[in-house]
Amino acid sequence: MSDSAITIRGAMVQRGNRPVLSDINADIRMGELVGLIGPNGAGKTTLLRAAMGLQPLKDGSVQILGRDLATWDRRDLGRSLAYMPQSGAEAWPIRVDRFVALGRHPHLEPWRRSGPEDAAALRHAMQAADIEAFADRPVTSLSGGERARVHFARALAVGAPILFADEPIAGLDPYHQLHVLEMLRDQAVDQGRAVVVVLHDLALAHRFCHRLILIQDGHIQAEGNPDSVLSKDHLAETYRVTPADPGELTGIVLPWHRRAGPA
Amino acid sequence: MIDETRMEANRSREMPFPLLLAGLAMAGLIAAGLGLVADRISATALSGFLTLLSEDRETALAILTEVRLPRIVLGAIVGGTLGLSGAALQGWLRNPLAEPGLIGASAAAALGAVIAFYFGLGSLSQFALPAGGVIGAMAGLGVLLLLVGRDPSVLTVILAGVAVTAFAGALTQLALNLAPSPYATLEVITWLMGSLANRSFEHVWLALPMTVLGWLLLAGTGRALDALTVGEDAARSMGVNLIRLRWRIVFGVGLSVGAAVSVSGIIGFVGLVIPHLLRPLVGYMPSRLLPASALGGAALILYADVLVRYLSPGQELKLGVVTALIGAPFFLLLLIEVRRRGQ
Numbered sequence: 001m002s003d004s005a006i007t008i009r010g011a012m013v014q015r016g017n018r019p020v021l022s023d024i025n026a027d028i029r030m031g032e033l034v035g036l037i038g039p040n041g042a043g044k045t046t047l048l049r050a051a052m053g054l055q056p057l058k059d060g061s062v063q064i065l066g067r068d069l070a071t072w073d074r075r076d077l078g079r080s081l082a083y084m085p086q087s088g089a090e091a092w093p094i095r096v097d098r099f100v101a102l103g104r105h106p107h108l109e110p111w112r113r114s115g116p117e118d119a120a121a122l123r124h125a126m127q128a129a130d131i132e133a134f135a136d137r138p139v140t141s142l143s144g145g146e147r148a149r150v151h152f153a154r155a156l157a158v159g160a161p162i163l164f165a166d167e168p169i170a171g172l173d174p175y176h177q178l179h180v181l182e183m184l185r186d187q188a189v190d191q192g193r194a195v196v197v198v199l200h201d202l203a204l205a206h207r208f209c210h211r212l213i214l215i216q217d218g219h220i221q222a223e224g225n226p227d228s229v230l231s232k233d234h235l236a237e238t239y240r241v242t243p244a245d246p247g248e249l250t251g252i253v254l255p256w257h258r259r260a261g262p263a
Numbered sequence: 264m265i266d267e268t269r270m271e272a273n274r275s276r277e278m279p280f281p282l283l284l285a286g287l288a289m290a291g292l293i294a295a296g297l298g299l300v301a302d303r304i305s306a307t308a309l310s311g312f313l314t315l316l317s318e319d320r321e322t323a324l325a326i327l328t329e330v331r332l333p334r335i336v337l338g339a340i341v342g343g344t345l346g347l348s349g350a351a352l353q354g355w356l357r358n359p360l361a362e363p364g365l366i367g368a369s370a371a372a373a374l375g376a377v378i379a380f381y382f383g384l385g386s387l388s389q390f391a392l393p394a395g396g397v398i399g400a401m402a403g404l405g406v407l408l409l410l411v412g413r414d415p416s417v418l419t420v421i422l423a424g425v426a427v428t429a430f431a432g433a434l435t436q437l438a439l440n441l442a443p444s445p446y447a448t449l450e451v452i453t454w455l456m457g458s459l460a461n462r463s464f465e466h467v468w469l470a471l472p473m474t475v476l477g478w479l480l481l482a483g484t485g486r487a488l489d490a491l492t493v494g495e496d497a498a499r500s501m502g503v504n505l506i507r508l509r510w511r512i513v514f515g516v517g518l519s520v521g522a523a524v525s526v527s528g529i530i531g532f533v534g535l536v537i538p539h540l541l542r543p544l545v546g547y548m549p550s551r552l553l554p555a556s557a558l559g560g561a562a563l564i565l566y567a568d569v570l571v572r573y574l575s576p577g578q579e580l581k582l583g584v585v586t587a588l589i590g591a592p593f594f595l596l597l598l599i600e601v602r603r604r605g606q
Contacts, residue, residue: 054496054499074502078500078501078502083496083497083500085493089494090492090494091491091492091494092492092542092548093547094492094546094547094548098546098548099492102492102493102501103501105486105489105490105498105501105502105503108486110483110486138547154497155497158501
């Protein structure tokens with residue numbers, strides 16, 4: 001079996017007459033954590049949505065697990081990829097365990113109850129996201145970090161080989177940023193899934209991702225290992241920033257680690 | 264801390280689901296029994312009816328089966344439709360303020376029935392009025408879909424619904440304005456108020472097929488509505504087809520509400536109040552809210568109808584007027600609560 005998870009060839013997305021993405025080529029393999037980075041409005045989320053088949057392509061193609069997106073049955077596709085959105089948009093204050101169980105949706109037969117497989121997937125997802133302690137609380141009563149982990153568990157419950165996450169650490173404190181990224185990386189390294197994550201924090205992107213794809217104005221500006229992508233030139237060109245000299249830094253605590261044990 | 268206590272309250276309010284459904288069904292059956300036994304609930308009315316039953320059995324049974332029974336059956340159909348439609352719309356739009364009237368179905372159905380009445384089609388066939396209501400609702404939904412186009416977003420649907428409601432309302436006013444006789448105007452206005460009085464099984468048979476079809480369409484949306492709790496993109500990523508869901512909801516609501524409005528007039532706010540009250544009891548799950556709201560809506564309408572007859576022995580209060588009197592302040596409270604939570 002090939003270990004290719006996502007193959008994008010010449011993808012182009014238009015909104016009205018304006019090209020939002022043009023000539024996107026990318027290959028993402030199983031077992032790697034790939035970061036999508038770029039300035040605001042560069043097209044990161046659009047690319048993520050296009051890769052999931054949520055955004056129609058004007059031109060080009062996307063292959064998921066070696067099969068063209070257009071030939072996938074929507075339900076089968078739903079079992080093959082999972083999407084972790086930003087937390088905060090939960091519609092109703094439903095219980096955490098029920099929220100996570102919604103991830104089993106693509107596996108459920110109409111009018112049929114969920115089975116032991118679903119229960120096992122639910123248990124496993126809640127364990128991996130470390131949210132068992134508040135399984136019976138309403139999801140809207142949780143803190144941002146807890147909610148992000150609940151969304152992560154919901155996506156994991158799908159049991160898909162490919163995982164997408166759109167800015168999963170936006171608005172989280174450092175502890176939870178590290179926690180969520182560690183969990184995503186574990187999914188790639190230990191579970192062999194392909195994980196694609198949109199990130200704004202370049203330091204964390206550099207630290208956690210195997211590869212980075214830098215997007216600017218709808219096209220790929222640079223791609224490869226984090227060191228080469230986050231070069232001085234790329235940062236100056238794309239982000240219009242220059243990295244600080246270590247000598248300039250005063251009183252900044254970098255890098256950090258999560259402390260083990262209860263908060 | 265406030266969150267903590269509210270959370271505890273939420274948790275303790277959830278009921279075992281089968282028990283809740285059984286309780287709501289029981290409440291509805293009791294209301295139906297009350298409505299069947301006596302027109303006005305009093306010892307004299309009851310004993311009067313029992314006397315009639317022993318003296319003129321045939322008339323007594325005719326009153327039961329041809330006057331009171333259709334009223335109850337119709338009440339259950341209308342109430343169930345409004346509750347189920349409200350729950351489905353709220354789950355779909357992820358908005359606790361949604362209501363069947365919101366997407367223009369009620370107003371367009373009323374317009375259709377008024378047009379049928381205005382052109383004197385009622386004299387051709389007594390079914391003209393209800394048929395006009397169904398056609399009106401479907402036409403209103405057609406306009407809605409045209410306005411919405413390919414954009415299934417919540418805001419577009421709500422705005423299109425407001426436009427359809429306003430336009431249908433204006434046309435209804437126009438018909439009343441130009442009505443040839445004041446009696447016709449009066450009759451239409453009376454019907455628009457919403458009531459279950461003086462309905463027969465013919466009304467039931469006319470409304471039932473359409474409403475049942477609508478119920479079936481709505482009943483199959485539960486899992487998709489649950490998945491929407493996570494968000495639109497996440498739901499789509501799990502294989503939920505939002506376009507198909509939209510058609511199901513719009514046609515389910517259109518068919519059932521269109522048929523219901525055409526036989527009962529506009530009975531507002533049931534579809535708003537019932538899902539809101541029952542939501543904590545089903546643990547906020549949209550799929551569970553569907554059957555619960557259908558049963559709850561039926562029970563509420565049956566009790567309200569009993570109450571209307573009990574409260575006003577002389578000039579009977581219209582059911583739609585009573586639900587609006589209770590429902591509108593409820594809507595305001597809900598609005599304030601939603602806004603406060605949003606801040």
